[in-house]
Amino acid sequence: MPSQDQITSYGQNSQGNNYDTRVDSSGNTGYHYSNNNGSYYYSNTNGSTYYNSGNGHSQYTSPSVDKSTNTSQK
DSSP states (O other): OOOOOEEEEEEEOTTSOEEEEEEOTTSOEEEEEEOTTSOEEEEOTTSOEEEEOSSSOEEEEOOOOOTTOOOOOO
């Protein structure tokens, strides 16, 4: 079972957007950022990212993989 992130700081900037920073039990860090226009961006402790525009568009990037491994076939 994945460990739960611990929020290490949080707040709101002068534009009214909310954020938090977090760390997991292995020391990996991440942050979540929520804009007052309904969009949000997550940079997760497992290396994945998630963006939601707030109006129907979203994008997920899976955790990083070893770029030195080439799986293409010739």
